Amino acid sequence: MQIKSKLPNVGTTIFTVMSALATEYKAVNLGQGFPDYPMSEELTAKVAEAMKNGHNQYAPMPGLIGLRESLAEKVEFLYKTKVNPDTEITITPGGTYAIYSSLTTILQPGDEVILFEPAYDSYIPNIEINGAKAVPLPLTYPDYKIDWDLVRASITIKTKAILINSPHNPTGSVLDQNDIAELKNTVAGTDIFIVSDEVYEHLIYDGLPHESMLKHPDLFARSFVNFSFGKTYHCTGWKLGYCIAPAAFTKEFRKVHQFNCFSCFTPAQVALAEYLKNKDAYLSLPRFMQQKRDYFIELMKQTKFDLLNTSGSYFVCASYGRISDESDKDLAIRLSKEAGVATIPLSAFYHNHKDDKVVRFCFSKQNKTLQQAVERLIKI
Numbered sequence: 001m002q003i004k005s006k007l008p009n010v011g012t013t014i015f016t017v018m019s020a021l022a023t024e025y026k027a028v029n030l031g032q033g034f035p036d037y038p039m040s041e042e043l044t045a046k047v048a049e050a051m052k053n054g055h056n057q058y059a060p061m062p063g064l065i066g067l068r069e070s071l072a073e074k075v076e077f078l079y080k081t082k083v084n085p086d087t088e089i090t091i092t093p094g095g096t097y098a099i100y101s102s103l104t105t106i107l108q109p110g111d112e113v114i115l116f117e118p119a120y121d122s123y124i125p126n127i128e129i130n131g132a133k134a135v136p137l138p139l140t141y142p143d144y145k146i147d148w149d150l151v152r153a154s155i156t157i158k159t160k161a162i163l164i165n166s167p168h169n170p171t172g173s174v175l176d177q178n179d180i181a182e183l184k185n186t187v188a189g190t191d192i193f194i195v196s197d198e199v200y201e202h203l204i205y206d207g208l209p210h211e212s213m214l215k216h217p218d219l220f221a222r223s224f225v226n227f228s229f230g231k232t233y234h235c236t237g238w239k240l241g242y243c244i245a246p247a248a249f250t251k252e253f254r255k256v257h258q259f260n261c262f263s264c265f266t267p268a269q270v271a272l273a274e275y276l277k278n279k280d281a282y283l284s285l286p287r288f289m290q291q292k293r294d295y296f297i298e299l300m301k302q303t304k305f306d307l308l309n310t311s312g313s314y315f316v317c318a319s320y321g322r323i324s325d326e327s328d329k330d331l332a333i334r335l336s337k338e339a340g341v342a343t344i345p346l347s348a349f350y351h352n353h354k355d356d357k358v359v360r361f362c363f364s365k366q367n368k369t370l371q372q373a374v375e376r377l378i379k380i
Contacts, residue, residue, distance in 0.1 A: 063091025118349030167312025
């Protein structure tokens, strides 16, 4: 018996490869994007309390209404937009799942989806497994901005959606008001959907605003907007997120959702419904993470890496022209083996493995972890 693969071009992800190397060589892992510092004790206590109080059975398919109501209040507070918690918000097992379900909801075989590379590695497989075609467009190097003229030139009668990500993984670039104006101009008068990956909505720095699709009624009217609790509350292992979309879109989204996971972990939903009312827990996050970014950047001045600008996310990218002319993957492997620091080569985020001699570092770590990593990188 043989399986005809739906993803014939997909192998083991670079994250698995680099994490295995980090373990084998006892490297400091600045590869994968997860914190190594504790999350809120108050929030974990609320989860334990929810379990002790008997909240251990299935939650409703769209998620607990109390959590959805808290999210609606947050959206109105942050973005001055009213969303209906009953018909426009769905709780999901993580942001990646929400993106996959958004694409599965709208895509038919032969459709095309425009996305921007370097790109989070789930995007293209999510598109292709639905029988659609990914149309990857390069962000301009080294500032990683969108070339909107190229976007418009790439639209065809088969274009079903544009997939955007801000703050951006892996580069840390963010959409600004000009990007929003260009996006509005590009999709006006079309039936093109927007699938927006906003899992790093609170990890944005230097006083910059997050240009969510939820801030712009004409964009939200055609959008699936996807978020993650894991990135906001330092609990990536919980795998909880949510999708906000207009009621008609959400109705179709839930048809996919109900026959996939159906329901998400109930005790965490109970806890988050209450914890979300603590606005400072997410409003303080940009300042907290910017301190880590700035600390890491200052430390890295002692090395021969040249850091690129990052205005958001967990990540900062670095070119290494003063160190080596080897491929970014070879360098990343050598850094794990010889320096004892795990990174991610940026070519892994391109379908054609475009190599600008750049690696990505994750700075969502304890200061002592960052210091230990840089002490090793100085020697390269």
